Amino acid sequence: xxxxxxxxxxxxxxxxxxxxxxxxxxxxxxxxxxxxxxxxxxxxxxxxxxxxxxxxxxxxxxxxxxxxxxxxxxxxxxxxxxxxxxxxxxxxxxxxxxxxxxxxxxxxxxxxxxxxxxxxxxxxxxxxxxxxxxxxxxxxxxxxxxxxxxxxxxxxxxxxxxxxxxxxxxxxxxxxxxxxxxxxxxxxxxxxxxxxxxxxxxxxxxxxxxxxxxxxxxxxxxxxxxxxxxxxxxxxxxxxxxxxxxxxxxxxxxxxxxxxxxxxxxxxxxxxxxxxxxxxxxxxxxxxxxxxxxxxxxxxxxxxxxxxxxxxxxxxxxxxxxxxxxxxxxxxxxxxxxxxxxxxxxxxxxxxxxxxxxxxxxxxxxxxxxxxxxxxxxxxxxxxxxxxxxxxxxxxxxxxxxxxxxxxxxxxxxxxxxxxxxxxxxxxxxxxxxxxxxxxxxxxxxxxxxxxxxxxxxxxxxxxxxxxxxxxxxxxxxxxxxxxxxxxxxxxxxxxx
Numbered sequence: 146x147x148x149x150x151x152x153x154x155x156x157x158x159x160x161x162x163x164x165x166x167x168x169x170x171x172x173x174x175x176x177x178x179x180x181x182x183x184x185x186x187x188x189x190x191x192x193x194x195x196x197x198x199x200x201x202x203x204x205x206x207x208x209x210x211x212x213x214x215x216x217x218x219x220x221x222x223x224x225x226x227x228x229x230x231x232x233x234x235x236x237x238x239x240x241x242x243x244x245x246x247x248x249x250x251x252x253x254x255x256x257x258x259x260x261x262x263x264x265x266x267x268x269x270x271x272x273x274x275x276x277x278x279x280x281x282x283x284x285x286x287x288x289x290x291x292x293x294x295x296x297x298x299x300x301x302x303x304x305x306x307x308x309x310x311x312x313x314x315x316x317x318x319x320x321x322x323x324x325x326x327x328x329x330x331x332x333x334x335x336x337x338x339x340x341x342x343x344x345x346x347x348x349x350x351x352x353x354x355x356x357x358x359x360x361x362x363x364x365x366x367x368x369x370x371x372x373x374x375x376x377x378x379x380x381x382x383x384x385x386x387x388x389x390x391x392x393x394x395x396x397x398x399x400x401x402x403x404x405x406x407x408x409x410x411x412x413x414x415x416x417x418x419x420x421x422x423x424x425x426x427x428x429x430x431x432x433x434x435x436x437x438x439x440x441x442x443x444x445x446x447x448x449x450x451x452x453x454x455x456x457x458x459x460x461x462x463x464x465x466x467x468x469x470x471x472x473x474x475x476x477x478x479x480x481x482x483x484x485x486x487x488x489x490x491x492x493x494x495x496x497x498x499x500x501x502x503x504x505x506x507x508x509x510x511x512x513x514x515x516x517x518x519x520x521x522x523x524x525x526x527x528x529x530x531x532x533x534x535x536x537x538x539x540x541x542x543x544x545x546x547x548x549x550x551x552x553x554x555x556x557x558x559x560x561x562x563x564x565x566x567x568x569x570x571x572x573x574x575x576x577x578x579x580x581x582x583x584x585x586x587x588x589x590x591x592x593x594x595x596x597x598x599x600x601x602x603x604x605x606x607x608x609x610x611x612x613x614x615x616x617x618x619x620x621x622x623x624x625x626x627x628x629x630x631x632x633x634x635x636x637x638x639x640x641x642x
Contacts, residue, residue: 436614
């Protein structure tokens, strides 16, 4: 039973599997995860002369990379003012250099590929007068970081509402993310390298050689890149330094008028992200920590679109999960201090098309002995005293979720009270189970304990999934893993509750 995203995403409608499951294989480097980081890293390593195996649990681009807004830009909401405040101008400058390198690399890969490449300006804009100061601050910080930005009133955005102020970065990109990744994956497969789909990795041993284990077979490699968006291995303590956030998108076909001609995101809260694809408007936002959905995000986004455009139909709805590091910078490099076998990339905070490509450049440089000069800034092993209070607060929230949810009563008294098309937690004995009632009235019952570290999952009505508030693992209504760090499904239970 699919989630909303699985059957309504604009990018995944024709994304069937094209490659076989894993067979026992030996290569130089195994790359786990076929999103932007994984596919790009695999292609760069193959071009450097290495044999590569790219291993995907589902389909190419089926995760966050195929469920985003398709924006490839170095101007990213209010990122530069936030980084400058949390760190310094030098850190923001390295982030800008990495992001520009990512955009340039995507442009190079996309030229000549069938991926709907478009060049357009990117904006951070003030949707209200109260947001003007934030836009000004971001313009200053972006300029100081080295971006060639300009201030205006959104003349090139092509939106039918007033823009009070804006900062613009020209010559940014939009692509169809799944078409783009497919085009790159086709270049990976063959000549001693392999692409495997439908092969969820259940474990990685860092022996000599490393072994990447799946239900179908094992890939042996000298080194392994874990590009699963959220690291699937508990070693390194990543789950204590990362937060997951979910955001939502709708695509609208217009009755009259024209879609936006620029990519834009507002500077306030809530933020509104706006772009286009063909003759459709794409509106995204309504972010929330995973497992804490309290409103109806698709309705809010649809209402926004209808308020400002003459919408004939909302054609698609989808969502994506984003990972934010404790100090708001991405992490890429060796998995653990001193490790020369395992590597990781994570924490792109909604900007994975540019940031993930930059990470692929950095990982390739590290694995081939030609490191990028800015890569050290984003090592996963950095320390930040300024960010320690944030780190402590996030982990305190995890403890509250882990313990507090067990003390609460069930959301309903019995399975009979669960409405059709939704899920609720129901107490069974001393514990709780997750009960979903489908449109035919049949019950789907699973253990409510996340198989990662045991937090209780919560039902996401917008996505029809069980989401873990502690570290962002997500499961289908029958317990199958949708997103990690969990690698094992929720056990199914007798529906007689």
